[in-house]
C-alpha cells in the first residue's frame with residue numbers, strides 16, 4: 001500500500017484522531033531540502049486532527065554558525081559542557097531554526113507558536129566537570145502546550161530552557177522531546193533523524209522492538225554507537241508511558257507518512273507501556289504458571305497440560321506481573337509450516353479481573369503474532385468464548401481452520417471447546 005493512498009491513510013484516522021504526536025526533529029533535518037516535504041506531511045497530520053508538537057535540535061546549525069564566527073563550540077548536542085560562547089551560538093541558532101519552522105508551517109496555513117514551556121536546572125558537575133550552561137529539564141508547562149493544542153496551534157519547542165530567574169540553558173533536544181511526550185501523555189514520539197532508524201552492530205535495521213528487547217539490546221551492546229543516545233531516549237520515553245516511539249529517517253520524502261500509515265513502516269518502532277508488565281516465561285516459571293492456573297484447569301476453563309509439554313515449549317508462555325508478582329498469563333503457539341498461531345492459556349487471577357489485563361494479554365499476543373509473521377490466530381475456549389468475541393474481535397469458526405495435528409487433539413480431548421479465529425494480517 002502506498003502511503004499516499006488516501007484510503008490507506010483513512011483506516012488509521014479513527015485511532016489517531018485527537019491524539020498527540022510529538023515530533024523530535026534533529027537540527028540536520030531542518031536545513032535539508034526534504035524539510036519542505038516534512039512540513040507538508042505535518043500539514044497532512046493536522047488535517048486529520050492529529051495534534052502535533054514539534055521539538056527541534058540545533059547541533060548542526062551551532063556547528064555552522066561557530067565556523068562562520070570562528071568560534072569552536074564546546075559541545076554540539078546539549079549533553080556536554082556548554083560554555084558562554086556556545087550558549088550564545090545555541091540561542092541564536094535555535095531561534096533561527098524555530099523561525100524557519102514557524103515560517104514553513106505558516107506556508108501551509110498552520111498556526112504555530114514558539115513556547116517557553118521548559119523550566120530547566122543546571123546539569124551541574126558530572127565526574128568533576130562543570131557543565132556550565134548545559135541544563136536538564138526540570139518541568140514542562142504541559143498545561144500551556146495543551147492549551148495551545150486546544151486552540152488548534154502547533155507548539156514549537158526549542159532545545160533551550162530557562163530557570164525562571166533569568167538564566168537560559170542549552171538542553172539536548174531528544175531529552176526535551178521525551179519530557180514533553182511523557183508529560184503530555186503523547187500517543188507517539190517520533191524521532192526524525194538523519195539515520196534510517198536504530199541499527200544493529202551488523203548494520204541491519206531494527207524494524208520493531210518491544211521496550212524490554214530494546215533494553216536488552218542496549219545492555220548487550222547490540223546497537224550501533226552513534227544511535228545509542230537515540231535508543232536510550234526512546235527507552236526512557238517508553239518507560240515513562242509513551243506507548244509507541246518511532247525513529248525514522250527525516251531526509252526521506254514521505255518518510256513520516258510511510259512510517260505512520262503503513263504496516264511495514266520505514267524506520268524503527270519501539271512499543272511499550274501498554275504491554276508493560278508482560279514478559280516471556282523462563283523454564284523455571286512453569287511451576288508458577290501451573291500453580292496459578294490450577295483452579296481454572298480444574299474448572300475446565302483451561303486445557304490440562306503436562307508439566308513436561310509446558311517445559312518443552314516454555315518460550316511460548318508470557319507472564320503478566322505486578323511488582324514481580326505473577327497475576328496473569330497467556331501463550332502463543334505457532335504451528336510449524338503454517339502462518340497460524342494459537343492464543344492459549346489466557347488467564348487473569350480473580351483478584352485482578354475486570355481491570356483490562358485480559359484484553360491487554362490478548363492484544364499483546366496479537367501484536368506478537370504479527371511481529372512473527374503469523375497471519376491468523378485461533379483460540380479454543382469452553383467458557384470465555386464470548387470474551388474473545390466481544391473484547392478481542394474473534395469470530396466463531398469450524399474445525400477445518402485448525403491445523404491437522406491440532407484438529408486431532410481437539411477431537412480427542414472431548415472438551416468440545418468453541419473454535420474461534422481472527423485474521424491478524
Ligand SMILES: CC(C)(COP(=O)(O)OP(=O)(O)OC[C@H]1O[C@@H](n2cnc3c(N)ncnc32)[C@H](O)[C@@H]1OP(=O)(O)O)[C@@H](O)C(=O)NCCC(=O)NCCS
Pocket residue numbers: 296301302344345346347348349352353354355356357358359360379380381382383384385386387388391
Ligand atoms: C477471561 C479472562 C482472561 C478475562 O480477564 P480480565 O482481565 O478480567 O478481562 P478484562 O478486564 O480485559 O475485560 C473484562 C470484560 O470482559 C468481560 N468478561 C470477562 N470474562 C468473560 C467471559 N468469560 N465471557 C464473556 N465476557 C467476559 C467482563 O464482563 C468485562 O466486560 P466489560 O468491560 O464490558 O465490563 C479471565 O476472566 C480469566 O482468566 N478467566 C478464567 C480462565 C479462562 O477462561 N481463560 C480463557 C481461556 S481461552
